[in-house]
Amino acid sequence: MPQLCLLRRWRIRRSRYAAAARWYKTYLQSFPDGADAGETNFLLAEVLFESGNYHDAAVEYERTAYAYPFHSHAGEAGYAALLAYAKEEERLEGAPKAQWHRAAIESELRFAGAYPTHEKAASVQTDAAEKLYALSDYARSRDVAQAVVARTPPVEPKLQRTAWTVLAHSQFDLKDFANAEQWDPGTKSCTQVTAGPVVVGTTWHNVSEVKGRETELSYRLATLDGGHIVFIGENKTATSTDDITVTPSDHGSTITYHAQIEFHGIAKLATPFLQSEFEGLGDKTAAQITEQIEAL
Numbered sequence: 001m002p003q004l005c006l007l008r009r010w011r012i013r014r015s016r017y018a019a020a021a022r023w024y025k026t027y028l029q030s031f032p033d034g035a036d037a038g039e040t041n042f043l044l045a046e047v048l049f050e051s052g053n054y055h056d057a058a059v060e061y062e063r064t065a066y067a068y069p070f071h072s073h074a075g076e077a078g079y080a081a082l083l084a085y086a087k088e089e090e091r092l093e094g095a096p097k098a099q100w101h102r103a104a105i106e107s108e109l110r111f112a113g114a115y116p117t118h119e120k121a122a123s124v125q126t127d128a129a130e131k132l133y134a135l136s137d138y139a140r141s142r143d144v145a146q147a148v149v150a151r152t153p154p155v156e157p158k159l160q161r162t163a164w165t166v167l168a169h170s171q172f173d174l175k176d177f178a179n180a181e182q183w184d185p186g187t188k189s190c191t192q193v194t195a196g197p198v199v200v201g202t203t204w205h206n207v208s209e210v211k212g213r214e215t216e217l218s219y220r221l222a223t224l225d226g227g228h229i230v231f232i233g234e235n236k237t238a239t240s241t242d243d244i245t246v247t248p249s250d251h252g253s254t255i256t257y258h259a260q261i262e263f264h265g266i267a268k269l270a271t272p273f274l275q276s277e278f279e280g281l282g283d284k285t286a287a288q289i290t291e292q293i294e295a296l
Contacts, residue, residue: 017051038068042077049084054091058084062107066114075118078111082124105131109144122148122155129166142170174198175224188214200224206233238263 024044028037045060061081065074085104092100105128111118112125126148132141148155148163155163175198186208193203204219216235223230227246232239243258 017047020047021051038064038071039073041068042071042073045077045080045084049080049087054084054088057081058088058107062110066110075115078107078115079118079120079124081107082111101131102135105135116151122151122159126155126159126162126166129163133166133170136173138170138174141166142174145170175202175221190219193218198224236264 021044024040024047027040028044031037034040041060041064045057045064048054048057048060058081061077061084065078065081068074082104085100085107089097089100089104108124108128108131112121112128115121125144129141129144129148132138132144145163145167149160149167154160188207188209190204190206192198193205194201196202198221200221200223202221206217206219208215208217215237217233217238217240218235219231219233221229222232229244231242231244233242234240239262241258241260241262243256243260245256247254247256
């Protein structure tokens, strides 16, 4: 008997939700440009959510948030749409689930862009970056993570750490080595020359400064094997080899960096005088790589 009573109450409540939804839809159809249309659409979305119709609720929350002039529930509706997306995704499987998941990420990005000062905007944007990375959409995860770390005022430390981690991993998986000036104190600029994805054989034009003088090298990616990367830079005077290995450790990763330079021709005579300079640059590079990693 108690179960029958609960079922009857649920049916009555569901019937009332359906009736309210029909009324709100009729009102919106009759007065689509009314001054309170946005607020009414929000009530429609709320009724749909409470009745368990999360798919349609997400649609109506988004309409409420983005299809009307700003109103008191606009930002709230944008965030509520994300909750509806999450609820509906729990019910789905296979291709429909994957497609809905993608749509939810786009809604997150839309919310963060439309309401950047909302209290949930930074966390939502960070979540979108993580999800894009999980989908191997590295270019977009990099860009979204970069937007998070560039926020003013800065986001809370936990979100900063997450965003920096996504940014670093995305750049690595994109093989985005054109940002060498961030970790190599001797590099002034580094521009990819060969078009297309980064593979063994890809080249960069590198401008470095040694003892106050600029020097240009053509760098080539010689090895790209999991956590082992080797770059070889060459010009008429010298050949430089940068060997970087990343291995797992108990507290994250251990990075081993070896740099070697070999002078050609008459330049070999300068080796004893330049050795200490390059050793100093090597120490600075190791310190700067560590600094960049610890900022993650």
